[in-house]
Amino acid sequence: MKVIVTGASHGIGQGIVSRLAAQGCTVGMLARSEAALQDLQERHSTTNAFHPYACADLQDPNATATAIAKLIGELQGVDALINNAGVVIRKDIFDLSLDEWHAMVNTNVNGLFYATRAVLGPMKEQGAGHLINISSISGKFPLPGGSAYAATKYACTGFSQSLFQEVRDFGIKVTTIFPGSVDSQSHRHDPDADSDWKVTPEEVGQACWDVLNTRPGNCVSEVEIRPLARPPKP
Ligand SMILES: NC(=O)c1ccc[n+]([C@@H]2O[C@H](COP(=O)([O-])OP(=O)(O)OC[C@H]3O[C@@H](n4cnc5c(N)ncnc54)[C@H](OP(=O)(O)O)[C@@H]3O)[C@@H](O)[C@H]2O)c1
Structure with missing residues (x-):
């Protein structure tokens, strides 16, 4: 299976790449950090599977189109796209700067x-x-304390659920995944705090693999994946 993953360089994206590569997928990786993508390529490529990458800023429509076309060319096709890239800034409206708002809207929505x-x-x-x-x-x-981030994620949900209705007649499936707290490492408030209770990035990758493997006439349209444990009390 040929799968393109955005935001592959860190966090959840890395976990998705590692699960899909382990399952035998060829994965096209997209993000801005070339060194991280190169490292992932070296870690997961084998004599039988080469995972291409492309660097692009998703805020730029032309750069995004060029990078995805390059990946489709190198993969010789595309079976799935996992739109994972995102900017997560958890601040309330009094603390969030305009630049932070634009970074989230331009990446998470545009x-x-x-x-x-x-x-x-x-x-x-x-x-x-x-x-x-x-x-x-x-x-x-x-999400109190994260209204702007939540706005972009509600937009993702609305887009995704509506898109399902627009593309299903063309044989294209759409799945919206709703993760709870994931230990992507990037968003630990305290690097030394216990994060074992959270969902792992690889577990989100496993959920992707599971929904990719439904039969052609069956689409799992939504998946919610959460830690069983509640966050530890501060
Ligand atoms: N962590 C959680 O608890 C959690 C829970 C629910 C949902 N999510 C969602 O899961 C996704 C991944 O989150 P994460 O926690 O793994 O975040 P992360 O560790 O910060 O990783 C974000 C990824 O997105 C890429 N990215 C960001 N801006 C980009 C841009 N302008 N162009 C291209 N790539 C860009 C980054 O790559 P570069 O910096 O290399 O470009 C990186 O690979 C996000 O959509 C987030 O909303 C996270």
């Missing part, structure tokens, strides 16, 4: 749209494909 558009042509033509959009529990329930 970037999601640009990347999706870049794969839909080939998927429509082949009459098959799968879009997996990583929303968040904060794209379903209010």
Whole structure:
């Protein structure tokens, strides 16, 4: 299976890449950090599977389209796109700067749209494909102290659920994933705090693999994945 993953360089994206590569997928990786992508490529490529990468800023529609076209070319096709890249800034409206707001909107909403558009042509033509959009529990329930981030994740949810209705007749599946707290390492408030209670990035990758393996006529449209334990009391 040929799968493109955005935001592959860190956190949840890395976990998705590692699970899919272990399952025998060829993974096209997209992000801005070339050194991290190169490292992942070296770690996961084998004599039988080479995982290409492309560097692009998802805030730029042309750079995104070019990078995705390059990955589709190197993969010689695309079966699925996992829209995982995102900027997570958990601040309330009094503390969030305009630059932070624009970074979240431009990446989490515009970037999601640009990347999706870049794969839909080939998927429509082949009459098959799968879009997996990583929303968040904060794209379903209010997040006090993170209103701007939640707004972008609600946008992801609305886009994803509506897109399902627009593309299903072309044989294209859409799955919205709603993770709770994931130990992506990037967002630990305290690097020494216990994060074992959280979902791991690889477990989100496993959820992606599971939904990619439903039979052609069956689409798992939503998945909520949460830690069983509640956050430890401060
Ligand atoms: N962590 C959680 O608890 C949690 C829970 C629910 C949902 N989520 C969602 O899961 C996704 C990943 O989160 P994470 O925790 O893994 O975050 P992360 O560790 O900060 O990773 C974010 C990824 O997105 C990429 N990215 C960010 N801005 C980009 C841009 N402009 N262009 C291209 N790539 C960009 C980053 O790569 P570069 O910096 O190399 O470009 C990185 O690979 C996000 O959509 C987030 O909303 C996270």
